Amino acid sequence: MTPTPMHITRSRPFRCHYRHAVPGQAPIALFVQLRARDADAARQLAETALGRLVDRVEPAPFPPSITTNPAKEV
Numbered sequence: 524m525t526p527t528p529m530h531i532t533r534s535r536p537f538r539c540h541y542r543h544a545v546p547g548q549a550p551i552a553l554f555v556q557l558r559a560r561d562a563d564a565a566r567q568l569a570e571t572a573l574g575r576l577v578d579r580v581e582p583a584p585f586p587p588s589i590t591t592n593p594a595k596e597v
Contacts, residue, residue: 532560533560534558534559534560535558535559535560535561535582536556536557536558536582536583537556537557537558537559537562537565537580537581537582537583538554538555538556538580538581538582538583539554539555539556539557539565539566539568539569539570539577539579539580540552540553540554540577540578540579540580540581541553541554541555541569541573541575541576541577541578542578555569555572555573556583557569562580562581562582565580566580
């Protein structure tokens, strides 16, 4: 059995916003910031990781860093 070659795609930063509700309290707005190839992939990653639906996805405004290895960013 031959291993499947890994395909690396360029990723961009996104913020996925969601609401967290506690019974008897007002919901709070939170977001997770992640890197993905596009907004649909970011939504799918966030919803899988959080176990809940994401309200909206937007590009994240963090600058590219020369000191950070993009392969190690999570």
